[in-house]
Amino acid sequence: MPRIRAAAPPAPDRSLSDDVVRLTAVSKVHGRGAGAVRALRGIDVRVARGGFTAVMGPSGSGKSTFLHCAAGLDRPTEGTVTLGGQDLTGMDETALTRLRRDRVGFVFQAFNLMPSLTVLENITLPLRLAGRRPDRAHLASVVERVGLADRTGHRPGELSGGQQQRVALARALVTRPEVVFGDEPTGALDTMTAKEVLGLLRETVDDLGQSVVMVTHDPVAASYADTVLFLADGRLVDTLSAPTADRVADRMSRLGAWA
Numbered sequence: 001m002p003r004i005r006a007a008a009p010p011a012p013d014r015s016l017s018d019d020v021v022r023l024t025a026v027s028k029v030h031g032r033g034a035g036a037v038r039a040l041r042g043i044d045v046r047v048a049r050g051g052f053t054a055v056m057g058p059s060g061s062g063k064s065t066f067l068h069c070a071a072g073l074d075r076p077t078e079g080t081v082t083l084g085g086q087d088l089t090g091m092d093e094t095a096l097t098r099l100r101r102d103r104v105g106f107v108f109q110a111f112n113l114m115p116s117l118t119v120l121e122n123i124t125l126p127l128r129l130a131g132r133r134p135d136r137a138h139l140a141s142v143v144e145r146v147g148l149a150d151r152t153g154h155r156p157g158e159l160s161g162g163q164q165q166r167v168a169l170a171r172a173l174v175t176r177p178e179v180v181f182g183d184e185p186t187g188a189l190d191t192m193t194a195k196e197v198l199g200l201l202r203e204t205v206d207d208l209g210q211s212v213v214m215v216t217h218d219p220v221a222a223s224y225a226d227t228v229l230f231l232a233d234g235r236l237v238d239t240l241s242a243p244t245a246d247r248v249a250d251r252m253s254r255l256g257a258w259a
């Protein structure tokens, strides 16, 4: 017997909630007057929830500016940015700080760990800053996932670069953020270690449904993503799904990146 569809509640509008990050007509000018630089020019991007997105482009194409605007670290000059459906553009600094702390995770090239704190203290720092208690089971699973269960009492200085980046990744994941942003997270690592960290990022997407947005210069790193966004001169000029390192490198050379 057919279901009576008319009795069902209206379907929620998934078109908004399925975008973890959305930029609409975003432009960004750094500086003023004669020294002003237009870093982004009318960017329209929808980043799907639960996906791994890489951002590539020649040096100076606006990748870092894109990431900073998308993550609420910087404000666009024009246009709107939404994160999890929430408009960041009109938020005051306090609300933005809270959003970055509670709903966003960051992994930077330079790790940015606190040298005097232990691995465990570094990982739980965002929770303590937010006045939240760690969920023990979640904390243990994050520490286990990044392979640091036997290093929790060490200081960052006693760890390899790859291990330090794993601490940074655990710290990014511990708040169960809506999205993890990576700014060249493998830029300071050797090839093998970089692959381990990229594999971990990939696993967080596949196993946890984590959304990841990562700026990189490296076609191999970009090939771990589901989608690659290509920027050139502040514009989104191309996207690539199911990327391979060769196809990414090919697109980059067409953008003049390695001419």
Ligand SMILES: Nc1ncnc2c1ncn2[C@@H]1O[C@H](COP(=O)(O)OP(=O)(O)OP(=O)(O)O)[C@@H](O)[C@H]1O
Pocket: 030, 031, 037, 038, 039, 057, 058, 059, 060, 061, 062, 063, 064, 065, 066
């Ligand atoms: N704070 C700033 N003040 C002035 N200009 C800036 C500032 N930040 C970035 N720019 C300029 O904006 C443009 C885009 O810079 P951005 O760092 O976003 O590019 P990028 O693609 O990340 O570059 P790279 O790959 O070299 O890191 C460049 O011309 C840069 O010089």
